[in-house]
Amino acid sequence: MNDKKPLTTRQEQLINSLMNEAEGDIRTAMTIAGYSENTSIKEAVAPIKEHIIDAAQMMVAMNAPKAATGLVSIISDPNILGARNLVSAAKEILDRAGVVKTEQVEVKGPEGGIFILPPKQET
Numbered sequence: 001m002n003d004k005k006p007l008t009t010r011q012e013q014l015i016n017s018l019m020n021e022a023e024g025d026i027r028t029a030m031t032i033a034g035y036s037e038n039t040s041i042k043e044a045v046a047p048i049k050e051h052i053i054d055a056a057q058m059m060v061a062m063n064a065p066k067a068a069t070g071l072v073s074i075i076s077d078p079n080i081l082g083a084r085n086l087v088s089a090a091k092e093i094l095d096r097a098g099v100v101k102t103e104q105v106e107v108k109g110p111e112g113g114i115f116i117l118p119p120k121q122e123t
Contacts, residue, residue: 004050010034011048019055064097 007015013033022029026041035044045052067090074083 005047007048007051011051014044015048015051015055018052019059060093060096063093064099067093067097068099 010033014029014035017032018024018026018029022032026045030039030041030044031037070086071090071094074080074087080086
């Protein structure tokens with residue numbers, strides 16, 4: 001499903017500045033890329049929405065190692081200022097990058113364990 005149209009130079013500049021010096025601020029990125037102040041954000045973003053999403057996913061993937069390193073650094077020094085926030089942010093980035101904890105579920109058949117319940121209490 002690679003039906004994305006090729007980007008113009010200005011659109012490429014918009015995406016690059018959005019992910020870098022504009023730090024996610026679309027209006028600032030539009031100014032840097034040379035869009036007129038009269039151009040609506042929707043008008044600039046709509047044709048390149050999928051490219052922006054791809055760039056954001058790439059940014060998350062590129063920062064996954066940094067998140068993992070930050071998470072592991074807390075093991076060495078759990079008293080790091082803001083450790084709780086660091087753990088939370090690192091977990092979010094790693095989850096979004098596809099690094100997830102694996103859970104194993106063991107399913108037993110009829111030969112599995114038996115539950116012994118206490119007798120019912122009569123009221």
